[in-house]
Amino acid sequence: MVEFVTKVSEDLKRDIKKVFDYISKSFSLPKQVKVNLSFVDEDTIKELNKSTRNIDKVTDVLTYPYVELKPKARLNIDDYKYDIDVDDNSLTIGDIYICLNKAKAQAKEYGHSLRREICFLFCHGMLHILGYDHMTKAEAKEMEEMQDKILIDLGITRDIAFKSGFVTIVGDTNAGKSTLINKLVGEHVAIVSPKSQTTRENIIGVYNDDNSQIVFVDTPGYHKRKNKVDDEMEKNIENATLDTEIILMLIAANKPLVEQYESIDKKVSDEGKKILLINKIDETTFEKLYPQLLVIGKIAKVDEILPISALKGKNCDVLIDMIKKYLPTFDHEMRYFPTDEYTDKNLRFMVAEIIREKVLLLLDDEIPHGIQVVISKYDEESTPLSIFADLYCEKESHKAIILGKNGAMIKKISTMARKSIEALTGEHVNLQLFVKVRPNWRNDNAAIREFGLHFGE
Ligand SMILES: Nc1nc2c(ncn2[C@@H]2O[C@H](COP(=O)(O)OP(=O)(O)OP(=O)(O)O)[C@@H](O)[C@H]2O)c(=O)[nH]1
Ligand SMILES: [Mg+2]
Numbered sequence: 001m002v003e004f005v006t007k008v009s010e011d012l013k014r015d016i017k018k019v020f021d022y023i024s025k026s027f028s029l030p031k032q033v034k035v036n037l038s039f040v041d042e043d044t045i046k047e048l049n050k051s052t053r054n055i056d057k058v059t060d061v062l063t064y065p066y067v068e069l070k071p072k073a074r075l076n077i078d079d080y081k082y083d084i085d086v087d088d089n090s091l092t093i094g095d096i097y098i099c100l101n102k103a104k105a106q107a108k109e110y111g112h113s114l115r116r117e118i119c120f121l122f123c124h125g126m127l128h129i130l131g132y133d134h135m136t137k138a139e140a141k142e143m144e145e146m147q148d149k150i151l152i153d154l155g156i157t158r159d160i161a162f163k164s165g166f167v168t169i170v171g172d173t174n175a176g177k178s179t180l181i182n183k184l185v186g187e188h189v190a191i192v193s194p195k196s197q198t199t200r201e202n203i204i205g206v207y208n209d210d211n212s213q214i215v216f217v218d219t220p221g222y223h224k225r226k227n228k229v230d231d232e233m234e235k236n237i238e239n240a241t242l243d244t245e246i247i248l249m250l251i252a253a254n255k256p257l258v259e260q261y262e263s264i265d266k267k268v269s270d271e272g273k274k275i276l277l278i279n280k281i282d283e284t285t286f287e288k289l290y291p292q293l294l295v296i297g298k299i300a301k302v303d304e305i306l307p308i309s310a311l312k313g314k315n316c317d318v319l320i321d322m323i324k325k326y327l328p329t330f331d332h333e334m335r336y337f338p339t340d341e342y343t344d345k346n347l348r349f350m351v352a353e354i355i356r357e358k359v360l361l362l363l364d365d366e367i368p369h370g371i372q373v374v375i376s377k378y379d380e381e382s383t384p385l386s387i388f389a390d391l392y393c394e395k396e397s398h399k400a401i402i403l404g405k406n407g408a409m410i411k412k413i414s415t416m417a418r419k420s421i422e423a424l425t426g427e428h429v430n431l432q433l434f435v436k437v438r439p440n441w442r443n444d445n446a447a448i449r450e451f452g453l454h455f456g457e
């Protein structure tokens with residue numbers, strides 16, 4: 001039997017007794033066997049650890065067997081003769097202490113109920129009393145398997161607390177939104193360049209783990225509207241911020257924080273949770289950042305503020321946990337995308353974007369912004385994979401620059417793009433690029449529609 005030293009709810013008592021009875025039966029323990037179970041606070045478990053194990057730590061469970069048993073050794077009543085209670089003939093074989101707050105924190109961390117966590121810790125303690133340990137890998141494996149089997153057999157399984165939802169990333173152009181989505185998703189879903197206005201339309205990148213799916217939406221950066229393509233880009237940002245659980249507002253640590261925050265705050269609607277991300281912390285010093293953080297901490301109307309480096313991945317794990325905190329919880333697996341689909345874009349789109357990325361990297365000034373890449377042929381049947389793409393620019397003079405002297409520039413663009421496309425598709429690629437002129441296409445509605453850059457009213 002279990003002697004509950006601390007008061008426990010009847011439901012929990014029932015589950016703990018179930019675990020005890022199961023183990024009792026499996027190990028053929030005598031009927032009079034008893035363990036004492038106490039729930040204690042952090043200070044008490046720390047004190048116990050200090051006084052009995054010389055460890056200055058808060059642990060989740062502590063077990064004190066009255067007699068050390070070898071693994072699988074049969075419990076022999078004679079070994080306990082001094083522990084037999086003369087009043088009721090019961091025989092106490094050990095004490096178990098569970099730190100309630102630690103158990104609560106662990107239940108939250110693993111996304112299961114406190115009931116499951118406590119039953120697990122009690123089961124773990126019982127096995128220790130019966131001589132099981134986890135000093136070696138083999139011992140630990142055996143113990144884990146037993147624990148799993150006991151809890152599964154008793155139906156005390158991990159009840160699911162699944163988190164999922166949409167998270168939109170907004171911010172000024174060049175703040176690092178696409179760098180961040182790529183880092184969080186672990187795939188190159190969005191192209192990145194040091195030039196402004198790199199991203200032209202919303203791109204989805206999906207993060208998956210065992211107990212969550214986060215659908216990130218990368219958006220074009222805020223910038224001054226100069227043409228109809230800019231109008232379309234702005235529509236994209238608005239659409240992406242409508243039905244989203246969380247908005248990540250990205251600003252750069254190497255520019256004045258307050259100005260940047262105030263500028264995007266005006267553009268983002270008041271609805272939904274907001275996390276202010278201060279990116280590129282690798283580009284500044286703590287001394288420069290800290291005073292600004294104090295100010296922004298006071299004025300920003302957001303739920304959280306987190307400094308990160310998208311490029312280096314700094315604090316990206318903290319961000320994922322923070323996001324999960326605000327996402328809706330489901331009692332079943334709730335994925336919007338299958339786990340092997342990490343973006344909403346097809347290969348044709350990604351190939352066109354890779355070509356545009358190389359154009360942005362290799363060409364200066366205004367020219368790259370006036371370029372649209374249209375895939376005219378994508379022949380999957382051919383070996384090598386045959387891809388033809390048209391690069392539309394706005395002026396004959398731009399065409400000459402894109403081609404370069406004796407075609408040197410277009411060759412460079414083509415070689416770099418081909419390598420990246422081969423890395424993406426895992427196939428050899430025959431890439432042919434054709435430079436074409438479409439005067440002033442960024443203000444031409446027909447061209448914008450034809451190029452697939454019209455995103456609705
Ligand atoms: N040092 C540093 N550079 C970064 C970081 N994040 C992004 N960058 C750089 O900033 C530049 C812009 O990055 P992008 O990810 O393309 O920025 P964006 O916000 O998507 O830009 P748009 O698509 O134009 O709106 C690139 O050169 C990135 O390498 C960071 O954490 N640290
Ligand atoms: Mg971008």
